[in-house]
Amino acid sequence: GAVVSQHPSWVICKSGTSVKIECRSLDFQATTMFWYRQFPKQSLMLMATSNEGSKATYEQGVEKDKFLINHASLTLSTLTVTSAHPEDSSFYICSARSTHRGPGEKLFFGSGTQLSVL
């Protein structure tokens, strides 16, 4: 089946530094990728929709200058948490849709990144 690789799996950083998370579709092209955030014991919250070659679409309440998204190719989207603070500590997950799949088809998820900001 389709595979989405997310890296790193976990990262610990100091407050004020920036962290980049990569999401790659390994065996299919993804024009659209999604970034989610998950707090302990809560569901996934959609942060933004990443579109290849264009600006990301952010959900209400998500700071676009804080969470920079770049979708430079059909197989790679990156999420950069800029000037991270302890409140940014969370589990971040990406997902991707194939270019050959329309609405109603399944999403493929990365394995997630646990970010801890000290």
Next chain:
Amino acid sequence: SQELEQSPQSLIVQEGKNLTINCTSSKTLYGLYWYKQKYGEGLIFLMMLQKGGEEKSHEKITAKLDEKKQQSSLHITASQPSHAGIYLCGADTGGFKTIFGAGTRLFVKA
């Protein structure tokens, strides 16, 4: 906006027992997904349902979508410790976005 409500929030069952998890949508579902998530890990796709009345099974897990396409249930037969985890239902909102329920945390006692 569309919302998904899952019940129960958590469930503890004895190994070998059957269980059912429900997912109710505030609007008609275009596509309903079931995922399993182990704590601190990514989501594993289980099943997708699209048609009213549709039912799918994989090993000991069966998912159904009601005729009105607003409610889905996930049934596990003869639960095992390997079934433990968080079960999430997700739905397409018609704009290439998928929303998720809050999840059901399943614990299976050996």
